Amino acid sequence: MEQPQQPGSSEGSLALSRRAQLAAGQPIGRLMAEALKYPDLVSLAAGFVDNATLPCDATVRCLRQLSSDSSLLRKALQYDTSAGSEAFRSTLMDWSYADWPDARPDPQDVILTAGSNQFLHLLAEALIDPGDIVIAAAPTYFVFLGTLRGVDARIVGVHADEDGMCMEALEEQLQRIESSGDAARVKAIYTVTEFDNPAGSTLSLQRRQRLLEIVSRWRRKHGPLLILSDNAYRLLRYQGESLPPLTAIDPASRDFVVELGTFSKSFSPGIRVGWGVVPAPLVSHLLEMKSNMDFGSPHFSQVLMNEVLTTGELDKHLPVIQAGYQAKLDATLGALDRELGNVEGVSWRTPSGGLYVWLTLPSHVDTSEQGALWKCSTERGVLYVPGHYCFPGEGQPVGRNTIRLSFGVQPAAGIDEGIQRLASAIDEVTAMPI
Numbered sequence: 001m002e003q004p005q006q007p008g009s010s011e012g013s014l015a016l017s018r019r020a021q022l023a024a025g026q027p028i029g030r031l032m033a034e035a036l037k038y039p040d041l042v043s044l045a046a047g048f049v050d051n052a053t054l055p056c057d058a059t060v061r062c063l064r065q066l067s068s069d070s071s072l073l074r075k076a077l078q079y080d081t082s083a084g085s086e087a088f089r090s091t092l093m094d095w096s097y098a099d100w101p102d103a104r105p106d107p108q109d110v111i112l113t114a115g116s117n118q119f120l121h122l123l124a125e126a127l128i129d130p131g132d133i134v135i136a137a138a139p140t141y142f143v144f145l146g147t148l149r150g151v152d153a154r155i156v157g158v159h160a161d162e163d164g165m166c167m168e169a170l171e172e173q174l175q176r177i178e179s180s181g182d183a184a185r186v187k188a189i190y191t192v193t194e195f196d197n198p199a200g201s202t203l204s205l206q207r208r209q210r211l212l213e214i215v216s217r218w219r220r221k222h223g224p225l226l227i228l229s230d231n232a233y234r235l236l237r238y239q240g241e242s243l244p245p246l247t248a249i250d251p252a253s254r255d256f257v258v259e260l261g262t263f264s265k266s267f268s269p270g271i272r273v274g275w276g277v278v279p280a281p282l283v284s285h286l287l288e289m290k291s292n293m294d295f296g297s298p299h300f301s302q303v304l305m306n307e308v309l310t311t312g313e314l315d316k317h318l319p320v321i322q323a324g325y326q327a328k329l330d331a332t333l334g335a336l337d338r339e340l341g342n343v344e345g346v347s348w349r350t351p352s353g354g355l356y357v358w359l360t361l362p363s364h365v366d367t368s369e370q371g372a373l374w375k376c377s378t379e380r381g382v383l384y385v386p387g388h389y390c391f392p393g394e395g396q397p398v399g400r401n402t403i404r405l406s407f408g409v410q411p412a413a414g415i416d417e418g419i420q421r422l423a424s425a426i427d428e429v430t431a432m433p434i
């Protein structure tokens with residue numbers, strides 16, 4: 001964990017808050033700086049969406065539609081409530097739960113945010129006192145790890161495989177926490193439920209059911225515990241049947257499951273519309289905190305997304321991006337097979353959606369910015385996310401020999417070139433004496 005600045009350092013002389021000091025050194029800023037340092041570099045690092053399939057025409061059509069109704073436009077240009085557009089919250093729940101109408105949440109339990117990161121931030125602020133525990137898969141979404149560290153949470157990792165967090169490992173971890181007398185500090189279990197960032201894994205139906213059982217049991221014994229189910233990639237499924245969200249599996253779980261969503265990956269990250277569906281008693285607390293923060297996320301974006309859903313533009317857009325990303329995923333897996341298929345100790349997971357492929361290298365290869373692979377890769381002009389950023393640091397060993405590859409941005413030729421460069425760097429590093 002980053003240590004707060006000592007008095008006397010330049011930041012110390014600014015008398016920064018402890019929270020500002022805890023936020024120092026986020027990897028995302030450094031990775032962006034590296035990308036700028038090497039302009040010819042092929043970035044397989046940024047989790048951006050494909051520029052070529054951003055919905056320009058659909059957005060223009062919706063804006064035209066919106067501007068043709070002057071009273072709606074006037075409304076969209078005005079402030080709204082802290083929770084966000086009521087009409088849109090209702091449309092959003094109809095649309096999101098069309099396959100599970102019995103599980104459709106009450107729109108009063110929905111809070112709209114500027115991207116789902118804002119919702120994650122709000123949750124961290126509302127739930128965590130210093131030393132409180134959040135349990136997460138190892139590896140997990142590194143930006144949320146930073147958010148949690150920023151509120152001084154203790155983050156405990158649980159072993160995960162291609163089906164997401166392992167439930168036996170979760171039970172063992174909970175048992176350990178209970179035995180150490182810290183049960184009351186456990187506030188939440190965070191899961192990126194579908195095609196997760198970074199490992200591409202999806203929590204299987206069986207594990208979803210087990211997770212609900214485990215948490216219900218824990219709550220009966222120890223009191224409140226939430227599941228934070230982050231569905232950022234839910235709509236980016238390229239193969240197989242969609243799985244029910246946790247609250248559709250067991251309606252009673254609405255008391256303890258927070259379901260997060262976003263249109264960043266499925267439509268446009270620039271519009272910045274995310275949301276959370278929360279247990280009813282939590283709504284007013286989150287809204288009061290949100291009122292302190294911004295008293296409402298951009299209303300214009302919410303009204304625009306309402307048009308996108310009601311006009312069917314999103315339904316038309318989804319198959320286009322799903323086909324595009326499936327082709328990019330195929331290109332990634334094909335290049336990995338060709339370039340690294342016969343290299344001992346190198347393996348990767350095959351996701352059926354999302355934007356990421358998770359690579360494991362021989363255990364002695366350090367993929368961090370301090371290791372030889374980073375230097376060899378950037379010299380060859382390819383950038384990746386070192387996997388160690390994605391590990392909570394407690395509960396599970398940190399996989400310093402892992403890499404997150406993003407395939408959303410590069411065209412197939414860029415993916416090929418990037419993986420060739422990476423394979424050549426891996427070749428060089430694995431030939432070095434250990």
Ligand SMILES: Cc1ncc(COP(=O)(O)O)c(C=O)c1O
Pocket residue numbers: 047114115116117118141192196197230232261262263264269273274
């Ligand atoms: C797992 C996960 N959750 C949440 C987000 C937040 O996205 P946004 O704030 O754009 O909705 C991301 C973005 O990459 C993500 O990967």
